[in-house]
Amino acid sequence: xxxxxxxxxxxxxxxxxxxxxxxxxxxxxxxxxxxxxxxxxxxxxxxxxxxxxxxxxxxxxxxxxxxxxxxxxxxxxxxxxxxxxxxxxxxxxxxxxxxxxxxxxxxxxxxxxxxxxxxxxxxxxxxxxxxxxxxxxxxxxxxxxxxxxxxxxxxxxxxxxxxxxxxxxxxxxxxxxxxxxxxxxxxxxxxxxxxxxxxxxxxxxxxxxxxxxxxxxxxxxxxxxxxxxxxxxxxxxxxxxxxxxxxxxxxxxxxxxxxxxxxxxxxxxxxxxxxxxxxxxxxxxxxxxxxxxxxxxxxxxxxxxxxxxxxxxxxxxxxxxxxxxxxxxxxxxxxxxxxxxxxxxxxxxxxxxxxxxxxxxxxxxxxxxxxxxxxxxxxxxxxxxxxxxxxxxxxxxxxxxxxxxxxxxxxxxxxxxxxxxxxxxxxxxxxxxxxxxxxxxxx
Numbered sequence: 542x543x544x545x546x547x548x549x550x551x552x553x554x555x556x557x558x559x560x561x562x563x564x565x566x567x568x569x570x571x572x573x574x575x576x577x578x579x580x581x582x583x584x585x586x587x588x589x590x591x592x593x594x595x596x597x598x599x600x601x602x603x604x605x606x607x608x609x610x611x612x613x614x615x616x617x618x619x620x621x622x623x624x625x626x627x628x629x630x631x632x633x634x635x636x637x638x639x640x641x642x643x644x645x646x647x648x649x650x651x652x653x654x655x656x657x658x659x660x661x662x663x664x665x666x667x668x669x670x671x672x673x674x675x676x677x678x679x680x681x682x683x684x685x686x687x688x689x690x691x692x693x694x695x696x697x698x699x700x701x702x703x704x705x706x707x708x709x710x711x712x713x714x715x716x717x718x719x720x721x722x723x724x725x726x727x728x729x730x731x732x733x734x735x736x737x738x739x740x741x742x743x744x745x746x747x748x749x750x751x752x753x754x755x756x757x758x759x760x761x762x763x764x765x766x767x768x769x770x771x772x773x774x775x776x777x778x779x780x781x782x783x784x785x786x787x788x789x790x791x792x793x794x795x796x797x798x799x800x801x802x803x804x805x806x807x808x809x810x811x812x813x814x815x816x817x818x819x820x821x822x823x824x825x826x827x828x829x830x831x832x833x834x835x836x837x838x839x840x841x842x843x844x845x846x847x848x849x850x851x852x853x854x855x856x857x858x859x860x861x862x863x864x865x866x867x868x869x870x871x872x873x874x875x876x877x878x879x880x881x882x883x884x885x886x887x888x889x890x891x892x893x894x895x896x897x898x899x900x901x902x903x904x905x906x907x908x909x910x911x912x913x914x915x916x917x918x919x920x921x922x923x924x925x926x927x928x929x930x931x932x933x934x935x936x937x938x939x940x941x942x943x944x945x946x947x948x949x950x951x952x953x954x955x956x957x958x959x960x961x962x963x964x965x966x967x968x969x970x971x972x973x974x975x976x977x978x979x980x981x982x983x984x
Contacts, residue, residue: 543608546615547590553622554583557629567632569942570931573949574904574924576766578625581903581953582618585839597843603892606843614849620917621905628924660734663939666974667725667735671743673970674718675750681711682754706873716959717966722747723763724947727771728940759954766950767943838901841954844888845906856891858913863887864923866958884910884956904953927952927961934968 557564557575565572589595595606608615726744729735744764751760765788772781852858862881874880881887884907885899892900902909908916908923931952935945944967952960 543612543615544590546612546619547586547608550615550619550622551583551587551590553619553626554579557626560629563633564629565946567629568928568932569935569945570949570952571629571632571924571928573766573946574928574952575625575629575949576946577904577950577953578622580766580950581837581841582622584837585834585842588834588839595839595843597840603840603843603847606846611846611850614846617849617909617914617917618846618905621908621920624917624921625924628921628928631925632928660732662975662978663725663729663732664734665978666971667722667729669974669978670718670721670725670970671747674715674722674747677711677715677718678750678754681708681715684708705875706871709870713959713962713966714970716963717968717970719747719760719763720944720948720951720963720967721970723760723767724943725940726764727767727943731771731775732940763947763951767947770943770946841901841903841906844892844900845903847892848888848902848906848910851891852910853913856910859887859911861911863907863956864911864958866956867961870958870962883959901954904957907957923957927957931961931964934964937968938971 558579561572561575564575585595589606589608593608595608597603597606722743726735726740730737730740748761748764751757769781769784772784848856859881863884866881866883869877869880872880882890883899885901888902888906888910889896889898889900905916905920908920912919928949931948932945935941935948938944948960948964948967951963
């Protein structure tokens with residue numbers, strides 16, 4: 542029965558992939574969310590179904606996961622997937638006689654910049670965001686001690702304790718800028734406001750900065766997902782297949798990077814790169830498929846399955862505590878000692894106690910950890926409200942497709958409350974820079 546549940550989930554996801562153009566026209570955030578579900582669920586689940594076992598290194602509590610031991614969790618996952626499709630069905634728009642250009646069709650007409658604003662103002666705003674991102678990021682890593690040789694994943698907690706709400710505001714500002722920069726890189730490319738060289742330089746500089754000082758691959762993943770959408774919209778699906786093949790070596794190296802990134806803050810950059818290449822060569826002749834699965838962060842899927850089996854029988858539900866953070870996040874912990882920790886920290890303490898790490902449970906895992914089996918029934922209501930709210934915010938932006946799409950993708954990957962607050966910060970930064978540029982820049 543475990544295999545049957547897995548097959549049904551895979552079939553629904555394949556069906557949803559075919560419906561992605563229609564989903565995109567209905568709600569861009571929902572389209573990005575489904576893309577995240579497909580990205581993080583389909584590859585590891587398919588591998589698990591074929592091989593029968595799933596082993597995640599460095600996670601003793603997970604161990605060697607036999608698919609036959611996870612019959613109930615797989616049926617729970619099917620319930621969450623069906624709930625998602627129920628929401629997508631409610632959001633869909635009726636077919637029109639004159640069909641608009643769908644998401645999965647190559648672009649045939651020349652884009653026109655939205656008004657008001659114009660090409661010049663949009664590029665100026667984009668430049669302000671890029672400059673502010675580097676400035677604020679340098680301030681944060683300097684205050685946290687990373688520049689002096691500290692480890693970001695340890696220094697971050699110390700930085701937040703010392704800086705309080707000021708540090709939290711800076712981190713949310715950085716996340717809002719990341720979202721704006723990634724999405725507007727491809728919006729401006731699509732509207733021919735910037736060229737490919739500028740986009741490559743800015744994307745490469747930000748990605749390299751993140752890899753060197755933060756050790757986080759999430760920004761590269763954001764650029765990759767946005768690039769995939771851009772290629773399909775601009776050049777068609779066949780071009781995307783070719784681009785994925787060309788990018789496969791980079792994806793493999795980034796998968797190996799996750800395993801050796803702890804050395805980033807220990808050895809020099811040259812030594813780290815040498816170690817990375819040696820590890821990649823070793824993986825090519827050894828655990829190739831396991832490394833390839835790391836591209837899709839299969840540990841997150843394994844954690845999700847384990848949470849489905851643990852919450853209730855072994856672990857008490859959080860009763861919505863982490864979702865309340867969307868309201869109480871500005872309150873300092875000194876004034877509210879019972880303020881809940883981020884869901885990633887809670888899951889990290891559960892699976893790797895005492896290590897001080899953060900682990901990702903994905904959206905379904907966060908909902909299930911909060912409400913147990915009732916999360917299956919509550920998830921559609923949460924999704925409907927979040928999709929509507931974020932879509933309405935996105936509609937106030939001059940350029941909005943990639944903003945909604947990337948935000949929806951991150952919504953499945955990152956804590957729900959953090960992404961809602963990030964969207965609000967990004968919207969605030971956008972409105973603030975629009976007022977600034979509108980008052981000093983002549984179109």
